[in-house]
Amino acid sequence: MNLDFDADELAFRDEVRAFLxxxxxxxxxxxxxxxxxxxxxxxxxxxxxLHRRGWAVxxxxxxHGGRGWTPAQKYIFQEELSLxxxxxxxSFNVAMIGPVIAxxxxxxxxxxxxxxxxxxxxxxxxxxxxxxxxxDLASLKTTAVRDxxxxxxxxxxxxxxxxxxxxxxxxxxxTDPNAQKPQMGISFxxxxxxxxxxxxxxxxxxxxxxEVNEVFFDDVRVPAENLIGQENKGWDYAKHLLGNERSGIxxxxxxxxxxxxxxxxxxxxxADGRMTQxxxxxxxxxxxxxxxxxxxxxxxxxxxxxxxxxxxxGDPGAGAAASSILKVKGSDIQQRMTEIMxxxxxxxxxxxxxxxxxxxxxxxxxxLPAAAPYYFTxxxxxxxxxxxxxxxxxxxxxxxxx
Amino acid sequence: xxxxxxxxxxxxxxxxxxxxxxxxxxEDRTRMMAMPGGRDPAIWSEMAELGLLGLPFAEAxxxxxxxxxxxxxxxxxxxxxxxxxxxxxxxxxxxALLQDAATAEQRAAxxxxxxxxxxxxxxxxxxxxxxxxxxxxxxxxxxxxxxxGEKIAVLGGDQAQELIVSARTxxxxxxxxxxxxxxxxxxxxxxxGYDGSRVATVTLHDVAAERIPGDGAAHLSRAIEAANAALxxxxxxxxxxxxxxxxxxxxxxxxFGVPIAAFQALQHRAxxxxxxxxxxxxxxxxxxxxLDRPAAERTxxxxxAKAHIARASRFVGQQAVQLHGGIGITAEYKVGHIFKRLTxxxxxxxxxxxxxxxxxxxGGLAA
Ligand SMILES: Cc1cc2nc3c(=O)[nH]c(=O)nc-3n(C[C@H](O)[C@H](O)[C@H](O)COP(=O)(O)OP(=O)(O)OC[C@H]3O[C@@H](n4cnc5c(N)ncnc54)[C@H](O)[C@@H]3O)c2cc1C
Numbered sequence: 001m002n003l004d005f006d007a008d009e010l011a012f013r014d015e016v017r018a019f020l021x022x023x024x025x026x027x028x029x030x031x032x033x034x035x036x037x038x039x040x041x042x043x044x045x046x047x048x049x050l051h052r053r054g055w056a057v058x059x060x061x062x063x064h065g066g067r068g069w070t071p072a073q074k075y076i077f078q079e080e081l082s083l084x085x086x087x088x089x090x091s092f093n094v095a096m097i098g099p100v101i102a103x104x105x106x107x108x109x110x111x112x113x114x115x116x117x118x119x120x121x122x123x124x125x126x127x128x129x130x131x132x133x134x135x136d137l138a139s140l141k142t143t144a145v146r147d148x149x150x151x152x153x154x155x156x157x158x159x160x161x162x163x164x165x166x167x168x169x170x171x172x173x174x175t176d177p178n179a180q181k182p183q184m185g186i187s188f189x190x191x192x193x194x195x196x197x198x199x200x201x202x203x204x205x206x207x208x209x210x211e212v213n214e215v216f217f218d219d220v221r222v223p224a225e226n227l228i229g230q231e232n233k234g235w236d237y238a239k240h241l242l243g244n245e246r247s248g249i250x251x252x253x254x255x256x257x258x259x260x261x262x263x264x265x266x267x268x269x270x271a272d273g274r275m276t277q278x279x280x281x282x283x284x285x286x287x288x289x290x291x292x293x294x295x296x297x298x299x300x301x302x303x304x305x306x307x308x309x310x311x312x313x314g315d316p317g318a319g320a321a322a323s324s325i326l327k328v329k330g331s332d333i334q335q336r337m338t339e340i341m342x343x344x345x346x347x348x349x350x351x352x353x354x355x356x357x358x359x360x361x362x363x364x365x366x367x368l369p370a371a372a373p374y375y376f377t378x379x380x381x382x383x384x385x386x387x388x389x390x391x392x393x394x395x396x397x398x399x400x401x402x
Numbered sequence: 403x404x405x406x407x408x409x410x411x412x413x414x415x416x417x418x419x420x421x422x423x424x425x426x427x428x429e430d431r432t433r434m435m436a437m438p439g440g441r442d443p444a445i446w447s448e449m450a451e452l453g454l455l456g457l458p459f460a461e462a463x464x465x466x467x468x469x470x471x472x473x474x475x476x477x478x479x480x481x482x483x484x485x486x487x488x489x490x491x492x493x494x495x496x497x498a499l500l501q502d503a504a505t506a507e508q509r510a511a512x513x514x515x516x517x518x519x520x521x522x523x524x525x526x527x528x529x530x531x532x533x534x535x536x537x538x539x540x541x542x543x544x545x546x547x548x549x550x551g552e553k554i555a556v557l558g559g560d561q562a563q564e565l566i567v568s569a570r571t572x573x574x575x576x577x578x579x580x581x582x583x584x585x586x587x588x589x590x591x592x593x594x595g596y597d598g599s600r601v602a603t604v605t606l607h608d609v610a611a612e613r614i615p616g617d618g619a620a621h622l623s624r625a626i627e628a629a630n631a632a633l634x635x636x637x638x639x640x641x642x643x644x645x646x647x648x649x650x651x652x653x654x655x656x657x658f659g660v661p662i663a664a665f666q667a668l669q670h671r672a673x674x675x676x677x678x679x680x681x682x683x684x685x686x687x688x689x690x691x692x693l694d695r696p697a698a699e700r701t702x703x704x705x706x707a708k709a710h711i712a713r714a715s716r717f718v719g720q721q722a723v724q725l726h727g728g729i730g731i732t733a734e735y736k737v738g739h740i741f742k743r744l745t746x747x748x749x750x751x752x753x754x755x756x757x758x759x760x761x762x763x764x765g766g767l768a769a
Contacts, residue, residue, distance in 0.1 A: 129728070132656070133657075134657065134727050134728060135657045135658070135727070136657040136658045136659075139657075139658075139659075158728070159728045203732055203733075203734070204732065204733040204734065205731050205732055205733060205738075206731050206732065206733055206738035206739070206741070206742060208733065212728075272531060273531060273532065273533060274531060274532070274533065274534065275533065275534070276533050278759060279533075279534075279755070279756075282755060339716075342745070342749070343753070343755075345749075346534040346535075346749060346753070347528065347534060347535075347555045347749050347750055347751075348528075348530075348534065348554060348555055349749070350555060350595040350596060350597070350599070350601050350746055350749070350750075351554075351555065351593040351594075351595060351601045351603075352593060352594050352595065352596050353593055372596045372742075372745065373596065375745070376596075376731070376738070376741070376742065376745075377731065379720065379723050379724065379730070379731055379741075380728075380731055382724060383724065383727055383728060383730070383731070384728070387724075387727065388724075389665070389667050389668070392667065393667075
């Protein structure tokens, strides 16, 4: 048993830290620290910086720009990004569609899509969920009917994150309505968002942001060459996409960063009298409790990382339940951190300054009006990516045999 | 022991419930909040016509002489409808200060106009650099009857025709003052709260003011107790609305070929919400019934009620969103707005921790 990173891993960590210290732009670091929105430009700019360093898609195969890192290195990289307050990786490109194209795409598709996907010259969005198909994704109804060299797509997607910026959408569509099981009639299509017949309608969320959308397809013609793999096998590719992220879903680095932030902010507020000593002491205790839970989660995550490094030998890394444990407990802690942010803000966090008439906060207080919207929007992490209820169902049924 | 309502109280509930249902549907609310200033001014006049604005004021002053129970009844219905009018600040909080602290002349000059809807008050006591829940004025100072300082989180502050402002006197105590928001030296910046309320920052520079006699901090504490009792009732209404929407949604939303209400995990969660709601209702009744009890008992009971209800509000609000899935976090759907209001109720006038501390200092609830 040895819980420490080895010398190579530590050297790697220092290399990542040095890079972040030198290259992460201040405006982006500040926006992430304050939990205010990143603009499209900021997301693209940061991705470009990573790309030039060769670190935009480190987990991909080497031939497509990957680095061949060990699971421990991947873990360290992600953690350091979070701790330095860099944006999250752009998961639609990096963790979702890239690996699917690399694994199941044709050579032509790889050549055409992988380079701009790695560089974010194509911005992808994910078109899976539909109004009637959320947790029960396999019931999806958007149809694609073959017509000559094209598929003709009709239907509607919903909750499509950042579709307003997207160049392309990867979508699950029904190609065989009569399949034996609903999963068996689904195909995986790549669709150019500029194709006639596509309409994107914004959905405003309770934090007053525009992050998700409805996407409507009205006789949208998609060249058949944009089918991934085989017709009616899309469900397998989607499962691959959703399942391939064991390291990272717990977002431990993000919660660690929030803990550090909360400690520092509480200290400032106690020093300038906005928090009483008693409130401060209580908050520190709450942070410790959260830190303990986070440590337990981190070690569980590291067991998964170690098991993945060993290629399946040794500790099974919390076994088949690992992804669900990490998702459920990771989202709990992320949400708890947003509650702590709300405690810090107190009633002063109620006011939501009109962004159009920019109010001049003291720089250290920009987080204050952002605390509540962040708390509200982070309720999503227990809903998406397989809700926490669905995760428990999966463990009960497929892992524990209940 | 009697938990039943009188005929008048039942009538009040029907009146308020009908008003909220007829005039304050979720779409009406959305439309009003898009109007300049975030309000439809007609609503306040209608509340005056229904007699709601005079509810807590003594009959001798021109009010309707309602007590804690009447305010509880009204606030619960307002909670159900997510009413964003500044009733809490202008009528409950400022009303309590007028009743308990103002002189007979000061009341005579105001109560009737409040009841007719022509005068709205707001209470400014929180300060930007002070501890979050103190009633002591620290950096707003009174030199004679002239005030200088800054107040934040003033509920309804940009909708008021008169302010009650706390300030530190030359003797070092906290006193309350009436301030005309149009007076020279006053500037008010109003902002929308995340829950649809209006909150303002008020800055005062050598502003003429009219003193309200007595110990301002003590008066504020008592008025805040009245506000907290009202908030408890509002939370109960909001939680009930959240639970109604959630049960309805569980029965109608289908996944995996069945209504999601068929899943026992969700049934249990909904039952937990219901349990929280009913316990909260009991505590809201305790708070309302404690308002005219002796000081120590009143303070302890209301602290207990607010602590309990703050926690219940968080649970019910979060779970209502969770059980709705994605729909729960959209601005177009009511449940997210209920969650936001419940969040504000949690933190206004002391969060759960604050009240647990207060109760600890008091030695707990009386046996
Ligand atoms: C902010 C946000 C961003 C998103 N981004 C995307 C995106 O980019 N692309 C995309 O395709 N999708 C996206 N989604 C959709 C997301 O994957 C779905 O919201 C999720 O699958 C849940 O589906 P639903 O919202 O329809 O809720 P429902 O499935 O209707 O669930 C409602 C409630 O019922 C519970 N429930 C359902 N079935 C069961 C069961 N069998 N047992 C117990 N409980 C159950 C759920 O846990 C939930 O609490 C996003 C969602 C959000 C909130």
